[in-house]
Amino acid sequence: MSISVSEAVREAKIMLEPVAQEEALQQAKILVSAIAGIETSALAIHSEMVLAPEQLSDLGEMLNRRVQGEPLQYILGEWAxxxxxxxxxxxxxxxxxxxxxxxxxxxxxxxxxxxxxxxxxxxxxxxxxxxxxxxxxxxxxxxxxxxxxxxxxxxxxxxxxxxxxxxxxxxxxxxxxxxxxxxxxxxxxxxxxxxxxxxxxxxxxxxxxxxxxxxxxxxxxxxxxxxxxxxxxxxxxxxxxxxxxxxxxxxxxxxxxxxxxxxxxxxxxxxxx
CATH class of the missing domain: 3.40.50.150 (Vaccinia Virus protein VP39)
Structure with missing residues (x-):
């Protein structure tokens, strides 16, 4: 299965809503940006980019960790x-x-x-x-x-x-x-x-x-x-x-x-x- 960046953000947001609530969209964008290797601010430009199966697998693992309550920062491994x-x-x-x-x-x-x-x-x-x-x-x-x-x-x-x-x-x-x-x-x-x-x-x-x-x-x-x-x-x-x-x-x-x-x-x- 392959999906675009915009579709991945949309599906990730739905998964994150129970744990991230009003921050679900922003956290979805951050996670998709991380696995796609692009800046969050550039997501709109790359909205139709198709994610590879291994990228989707990585995203799924990250989302599962976040849904279990693990902080976003620990999942990313780096924070400003x-x-x-x-x-x-x-x-x-x-x-x-x-x-x-x-x-x-x-x-x-x-x-x-x-x-x-x-x-x-x-x-x-x-x-x-x-x-x-x-x-x-x-x-x-x-x-x-x-x-x-x-x-x-x-x-x-x-x-x-x-x-x-x-x-x-x-x-x-x-x-x-x-x-x-x-x-x-x-x-x-x-x-x-x-x-x-x-x-x-x-x-x-x-x-x-x-x-x-x-x-x-x-x-x-x-x-x-x-x-x-x-x-x-x-x-x-x-x-x-x-x-x-x-x-x-x-x-x-x-x-x-x-x-x-x-x-x-x-x-x-x-x-x-």
């Missing part, structure tokens, strides 16, 4: 963050657009204040630290407790040719140095969040998601230790859950401020000792 490509798989949390605010804020302060060094804690895929190193051109150290995540982050550093070093560490345990800037997107889901999260999220590593009963366990640990690892006039930037601005900020004795994401939700805390 800050305009850069990143390998993505179950070793680490999927890069999210909301987290770009953390990287953008870091880059802004690096340029404004002339910071020359950065520590990225809980690095995961490395998307934040690698983006900072690549786009701001400074020395970045990426750290994570998960060696699996670090192995993925190293692959992403090579992919992006970014000047990044890596340390396997539980937060600051094996970090002897001081930095001008520390950034972190820690696990911050609460126990309630973990019990009610979407099926797609269950495919992601629990270590990168669960932040204790109230979601603030990692923030507490950072608050106890971060000042010993900041240079004078340095800064700490933390991603937070949308309901955690006040409770997370209260853990720090230093001056704090909060930035909202594009959806108007609190997303980044700035801590300045």
């Amino acid at each position: 963050f800050m305009g850069l490509p990143f390998y993505v798989d179950a070793r680490a949390l999927i890069p999210r657009q909301d987290t770009e605010l953390l990287a953008e804020t870091a880059i802004r302060f690096i340029r404004e204040r002339g910071y020359g060094s950065c520590l990225d804690l809980c690095t995961g895929t490395g998307c934040v630290g690698i983006s900072i190193a690549k786009l701001a051109g400074i020395r970045v150290t990426c750290s994570d407790i998960s060696r699996d995540a670090l192995s993925l982050a190293k692959e992403n550093a090579e992919l992006n040719e970014a000047p990044v070093s890596f340390v396997a560490s539980d937060l600051f345990d094996r970090i002897p140095d001081k930095f001008d800037l520390i950034v972190c997107n820690p696990p911050y889901l609460t126990l309630d969040d973990m019990q009610t999260m979407q099926k797609e999220v269950t495919f992601e590593p629990k270590l990168a998601l669960y932040g204790g009963g109230d979601g603030l366990d990692v923030y507490r640990k950072i608050a106890w230790e971060y000042e010993k690892h900041l240079n004078e006039k340095g800064m700490l930037l933390l991603e937070i859950g949308s309901t955690q601005a006040e409770s997370a900020a209260a853990l720090f004795s230093a001056r704090t401020s909060v930035l909202n994401d594009l959806g108007g939700n609190p997303r980044v805390i700035i801590v300045e000792p």
Whole structure:
């Protein structure tokens, strides 16, 4: 059997509607683009292109994985963050657009204040630290407790040719140095969040998601230790859950401020000792 690109998109959309709902068409286009080897924006131009049997087989496998709830990003194996490509798989949390605010804020302060060094804690895929190193051109150290995540982050550093070093560490345990800037997107889901999260999220590593009963366990640990690892006039930037601005900020004795994401939700805390 052979079908055209446009027919494949139409049939894929129907299959995806139960799991992707209003995003079914866009996800169908992304998957068909991936197996056809064309840009999503060029689908209309290639709408009558006939897909080969092996391409249809690959598409069917991808669709079956997605229908089972597996995240689109894991199926594709690559996802963009800050305009850069990143390998993505179950070793680490999927890069999210909301987290770009953390990287953008870091880059802004690096340029404004002339910071020359950065520590990225809980690095995961490395998307934040690698983006900072690549786009701001400074020395970045990426750290994570998960060696699996670090192995993925190293692959992403090579992919992006970014000047990044890596340390396997539980937060600051094996970090002897001081930095001008520390950034972190820690696990911050609460126990309630973990019990009610979407099926797609269950495919992601629990270590990168669960932040204790109230979601603030990692923030507490950072608050106890971060000042010993900041240079004078340095800064700490933390991603937070949308309901955690006040409770997370209260853990720090230093001056704090909060930035909202594009959806108007609190997303980044700035801590300045």
